[in-house]
Structure formats: C-alpha cells, structure tokens
Amino acid sequence: MVVKPPLQESDGKPDIEREKPVETGDDRGFVGNLVQLPRTFKESVVRQSLPDSDRARSQAVFSNLWLHAHAVRTHLYSLRPFYTMGLGVMAGVLVAILTITGLLLMIYYQPSTENAYRSIKDIVYVVPGGMFLRNIHRWAAHAMVIVVILHMARVAYTGAYKKPREFNWVIGLGLLVLTLALSFTGYLLPWDQLAFWAITVGANIAASPREITDALGITSQIDIGGLQKQILLGAEHVGEPALVRFYVLHCVILPAALFALMGVHFWRSRKDGGLARPSWANRIPMRNPFAKDQEGQRPFLGDSTGVKTYGLMALIRGRTPAVSRAPDNTVPSWPYAFLAEAAAGMVITAVVFLLSLVFNAPLKELANPLIPENPAKAPWYFLGLQEIVAYSAFAGGILIPTIVLIGLGLIPYLDREKDEQGIWFTNRLGGLIAAKSFVFALVAAAAAVAIPVTVGWLRTWFPDIPQLVITIINPGTLLMLVYVAYCLLVLRRTKSTRMSAIALFSCFLAGFIVLTVVGTIFRGPNWEFYWSSSNWPVH
C-alpha cells in the first residue's frame, strides 16, 4: 500500500515540472547573450543546478541517463562494506579502465604480423605514457579476473543467487566467461613468443574433441575439433588470420557482448530491488552510520528534513516499504551509495595504478614459429585447466570447464530453499561447511597433483593405453567426481541444498586455486614438476 506523505512544500505542481530551470524571458540581445554565453551553455548541458536537497538529488538520479541505473534510494544493508566489499562495482570500474586504455592502445596498435610487435614496442618506447597505458590495461585485465571470481564467491556464499535472482547468476557466469575470453584474445595481440605459444596451446585445446572423434574413428567424417580450431584460427596454425580474428573479437565482438550483458546484469539487479538482503533488514530499524547526529540515526527517517517523501521515482514494483508499518532502512543513493561506489572504484584504481608503476607488462621476443617456448604456458587463470590438459586436452580444455560451468549455473535452480539471503554462509553451519569443504577440497586437489607427480599416472604403468581412457580417467575428472561426491555427502548429512551449494562452491574455489598455483609456480619445461623455477634446466 502506498500512502502519499505530506509534501515539504506544496505548490500543487508535480515535482518534475517544478524542478525545471525556467528559461523564458532570457533574451538579452546579442551582446547580452554573448556575455551570458558561459552560463547559458552550462545550463543547456547540465540542466539542473547542483541539487541541494535529498529530494533534488533523488530527482537528479531519476532523470539522469547515467545515474538512473541506481534506484534513488539504497538500502543500508547494501552499503555494509563487508557485505559486498564493493566487488561488483570494482569489476565495473575495471571494465571502464580497460575500455579507456584499450581504446587508446587501439590508436597505436596495428593488427598484422608484420607490424603488431613493432607497434607494441612503439607504445612502450615512444608513445607518451604508453608503457603505463599498456601496464594499466594488462594489470586491470588480471585484476578483473580476480575481482569477478571474488564477486561470484560473494554472491554464492551470501546466497544472493536465490529467487528472484537465479537468472542474474547465470548472466554473471556469462560475464565471467566473457571476461576470460577477452583476456585470452588480448593475449595474442602483442605477437610475441608468449602470445604465440599460449594461443597455440589454446588452439590445440579447441581441436581436442578429436580425442573423442579419433577414438570413435569418425574424425574424417565429423571433425568438430578441427572445425573449432579452423574457426578460431582461420588457418591450420597461428598466423595473420588468427591475429585479425582475435583482434576483432577482442576489440569489437566480445566487448559489445560484455557491455550488453553488463546492462542486463545491472538492470536485473536494479529491478530485483537492489542487492539481496535478509528479511529482518526490512523489519528491524537499522542504524544509519551516515547520519552525523543522534537524531539522524533514528529509524523511520530517510530525508534529512525528518519528513518522509515519496515521489513516483521511489516506487519499485513489489519492493516498496510499507510506510508506517515498517522501518525505512534506505538512504538516498546520492550521496551515500555513490560515495561507497566511488570509494570502491578508487581503491581498485589505486591498486591497478600501483601495480602498473611497479611491474611492467611482459613482452618477450618476436613470435617465432620455429622456436617453441618451453613451457608454453597459458595465461595464469587457465593454468589450472592446463594442469589437466597435460593429461588430456579435451578433458582439461572442454569437458571439465563445461561441466563446471553447468554445475555452477545449476546452483540457484537446485538450491531453492527459502533461507535468508544476503548473509555470509547463511548461518553458523554454513560457515563451518564452507571452511571444512574448502580445506577438504584443498587437500583433494593437492593430492590430485601430488599423486601423479610422485607415482605417475595410467600412461606410466600401461604405455599403450588408449588416450580415450585417460581422457575419461585423469586426475581432473577424478577430482571433479570426488568434489561431487563430497557435496552429495553434505546434502545427505545436512538435508540442505543450500549447505551442499556452499560446499560445491568451496570445492570449485579451492580446486581452482590449487591447480592454478601449481600450474603457475611449480610447473617447468615439459610440464615437469619443480619446487622452484630456479631448478629449471637453463636454456
């Protein structure tokens, strides 16, 4: 039920009309207009003067294209720093940083095998600030992968994927895939040894369904792997066609898809009433940490005048607090939410800037198809998969990622328990299970690496074993089965799909971390295990 509260000033006009600057009678003749030009121009651009009341600010949020992605009021629960940690905002800010630096890099970069490497050298050596431009782009891309995964962890552990946000979780997974795809396609563009051989590994993974079709003897009829590789590279090997394809994917197709999905992602979370929060946050008055005095911390209040106002703009279908029956725990988005977002954005910007000052983005020798890098490593976030690719390109590169993505995507549809949302690990048991399963998954993943390293794998004992067997039975697939079994065990013990979902996500996170760390730090030439890269045979 919506009740129209008493307005602060009542001149009978609707808010929107009243706030418009009045322009009539402003003609002062040629000279007068010329003198007034700075003011009139400014007013024509920014049609409102800087709003000076909460209502005016709300008005501005409502009527501004860029600000209206926000609701005019934000729930205090959403602003708790340790609830979201600003991760979603950070991801968005990183996209902005990447877009700006990416566009600037595009001005200098030439996507041809002849010029690509040289143009990167020019960016590094002669473009003003070019080296930092490139560093910022590189580290922001890496930071984005981390931030997106952490954001996903936040959503998973707080149960924020639950109804009505199930599909937004799936869109989020799509954004994760796009983030990784953008990173991967960007990897080839410098056309150095690192790029060339990492993409060669990637292209061979694309061709890996041949492991299955070869085993079935149908590769000559249906060569899915070959087709995928052909589509990706436009040729048999990484070369000019591949470079152009990756360039177009990286600069046009994937960013377009990313922006579109980001729009949907934001729109849906806005339409779903902002961030998920427990039901008590709508019932029990919350302390407003932003209000300066005791008075302002009283519940039922939002507006600094002490009078509650509801314009049309504050109405969100089905999510409106029932006035005078429940506390209003919202604050105006301007300034409180914007402040929080700006802070999160500035923090991640500072981190990226600092990294860019301290570490230069790597650029190895010009790509040389005759001299393979050993080890040829994919970007770090794929090294967990490359760990499994070492056994089977199909299992590590296609089978497992697909199953993992499907598994993660199914979480909100299988866990439909009506728990409280927006609470880390839901309850004490959830926290315990998250920790326990994380430790279990760490140990299991470490074992999945340690056992083959110490005693070998099937091929060690049965040299003639068909590859298909290893494609199906390898440390990666077995680890996945162990994880699934563990989650089913949790389900049986707790009789709770939510607890099982927490366990599943912990397993995913721990497995990802262990395999990635092993692939990044402990793997050397020929993918052999080394405790330190200083033990690598020198080349």
Add this chain to the structure above:
Amino acid sequence: MRYVLVVASVVVLVLFGIMVAKSSYLTEWREYQQEYQSMLPTAPPEEGQVCELAQEFRIKQRQAVVPALKVMDRCVTCHLGMDNPLMDGAKQPFRKHPGDILTSHPVEKFGCTTCHRGQGVATTWRDARGVDVHWDDPLLPTKLIQSSCGACHDAEWLADNGAPLLAKGAALFEEHGCRSCHKLGGLGGTLGPALDNVGLKIPTEFSFTHVTGEHTAWNWLAEHFKDPQGVSPSSDMPPQDFTDEEMDAMLVFLLSQQANHIAPRQYLPDDYFVSRARETNSRPYSGEQLYNMLCQRCHGSGEKGRFDPFFAREMPAIRSQRFLETASEKFIRAQIGQGRPGTIMGAFGSTSSGLSEVEFDRLVAYVKGGVEDHWNELEPPPAGSAVKGKRLYTKHCEECHGKAGVGGSGNQLASRTFLKAATDGFIAESIRTGRPGTKMEPFALSAGGPLSEQEIGHLVAYIRTLSPGGKPK
C-alpha cells in the same frame, strides 16, 4: 567510507602524477639530451664556423627510419654527437662516430642497427643493448663490428678496406681446416653443422645451459671454441687454441655468415658481386686446395701417421708411399667418397661434401699423387679359418684396432665401406708389410714379424666377418 574515498583518490592522483613524471620527464634519454645541450657551445668556437649551438638544440626523440632495411633506430636520441666534430673523443653516448664510415654509410640511409645490431626501437640503454632482455638481436661488441661489413662486402676486398679482422678470420677458417667438418657455401664435411647462417642465429637458438657468460651468439661461440664439450656435451669438435686476436677474427668471420639475409638490390656494393664472381671463378678448386681444406686437419700431409690427442687415435697416413703403392685409385675413391660411417671420417663424395665431379676426381688424383700401384698383383693369402683368425686377432691386432675391429687408436676394421672395397690381397699385404711411418708394423715372418702366411690367411678370414656385407663385389 568518505575517508577511504579521499585516501584512495589521493593515492590515485599521486600515482598518476608519478606515471606522468616518469613517462614524460624523468626519462633516461631526456637526461642525456639535457647533458648534451649543456656540452654544446653557445657560440661557434671560431668565427664563421658552422656548428650545433646549445640554444638551437631541441629536446625531443630522434630516429633514423629506413623502410627499405626495416630500420627504425632511435639510437640517435641519445647518441647525439654522431656527426658533430666537437664531440670527437667526448664521453659516451655523445662521442662522434669514429672513422669516416658515416660518409659512405650515412645514418639516414643505413640506420644504426644494420651494422651494430641491438634494439633500435628502444629508448633505454639496457633495452637498446638487448642482452638478457627479450630481444633476438643483441648489440654487437665494438671489437666484433667488422662482422657486419661481411654481410654485404667481399671478405678479401675488406682486408685492405676497413675490416682486416674479417679477412683474417676467413683465412683462419681455411687454415684450421674447419671445412673438414663444417660446410660453408655448400662445400665441406658433414660431421658438424653448416655455418652459412650462423651469423643470423638468435640467442634462443643456442643452448645456454652450460654457458657461464652473457647469452649472446658470440659468447656462445667463444665459449664453445674454448671448450666445445663443456658447452655442448655431444659435440665432436676439438677445442681450439686461439689467441685473443684469432678468437675475435674467428667470431667476426662467423658472425658475418648471413647467407639468408640479402640486402635490397640498391644496397649491394660492387664488391659483393666481385665476391660472388670470385667464388664461382675459383671453382673447380685444385686437388691440393681441396686436400688442405678438407683432409689436412686430421691427416696432416698424409705422408706419416699422426696421433691426434683429442680423438685419441692414429690418423691414417693416406699419402704414405707404401699405402699408395698398394691401394688402387678405385679403392681410394671409395674410401673418400663414402667415408667410414661411425667414425669421424665422413663421406666426401660429391653429393655429401658439395664437391663437383671434377673436384672430386682432382682430390682423389692429388691423394694418389700419380704413384704406380700393384693392387692387382697383391697376392691373396691361403684360405683360412675365421675361428683361428679371431684368436690371432685378439693376440696381435685388438690392442690398436679394438675388439672385433670397432677401432681404437688404430683404424676401424669393422667397416662396410672398407671391407667392400678392399681385396684379400690388399688386407694381407697391409698385414704383411705394415705401414711405414705409422704404428702399423710389418707382421709377416718374411718381414721380421710373428705371423706365417697361413696365419695371415686366418686373420683375413676373420676380418671379413667383422661387418655384414663386407666382401668386395
């Protein structure tokens, strides 16, 4: 939240400021240019003299761009005094380019890296030098710079025209008989790799596992010359005892070997074609030239056997009187043409060594030296028993020729190419009378040795069994 925002914003601003400062003001090249500017005079030292003045000097990046050579060299951003006479003998990077090479090879036409190598696009010294950074073509040390002349010019012409070290290296290459194992220009042995493009090899093509110094091609080559097996464990190359100057000459010569790199037509000097023409005109080589190029490194003059301490074996006296009296030209042809597979004696037939038919004939004729042989009159020994022969072999031959003829300090006998070409008479005669001038003594009773003619027959029968198919057709 407010404080987080303020602090983070200040940090971002400060970091951004540092980035701007570092990329626009605190650059290595800018400091050099400021220093150079301070070294320039404000007025010409002499009345009417034209020279670069401090007030006219602009601080900006400079580069030499030569599209035809794919050169974009920013070296001149810091090496500012290249053509400034006032900078003669000044400290680096401002020193005037030594010599008058820039008059014939102006920077605008040739760039810098065409001769000096290094990373021309870079604007810091470390990156421009290109050693231990990710760059395929590190800066050449000054002492090896003459190698770049050889990329276009004729080595002989260069001897009197600015690159004596290169000419010396070319001479050393032939003197040391490097061609015995290495091909160059298609001519040479097969034991080692061909060297036509060794000057183009990039550091990553070498294995630096056992190299102690810098990861550059020249350092690899230098360390490899001194200790071939230390640098490349499977190498068969004997260590080379070069003086420092000889070492530099050899490195210069090797680095000038860039067959696959041909400068654009308009850049090629006349003597480049002279060089090509001389190469063609000097063929076919004489037998003696070929012997010195290909055989002399191991066999010496060939008149006497010589013990090679590195290979720890006697090198056969292939031009000793006794050998030539007993060996037919056909036999010598086969031995040179097919070599002794499995030993360091490679095949030098025209298909494997790059000799023309004429040259191969000349080499064989030179080795044979016109000595009359009585190959066909050599008397075969009486038929013997291989079993008895084996016992005799163990007693008399194994010490030098190795178990079952695999070779030791003496020749390998278990060799198909040898046994196919050698008649029973030739083998028997070699045992009977030995090879004067070598460790192979006469073994026949008649010559004061221990073996009867029948025992020699047993030995020949046994030796015949040492290699499958080891019978003359």
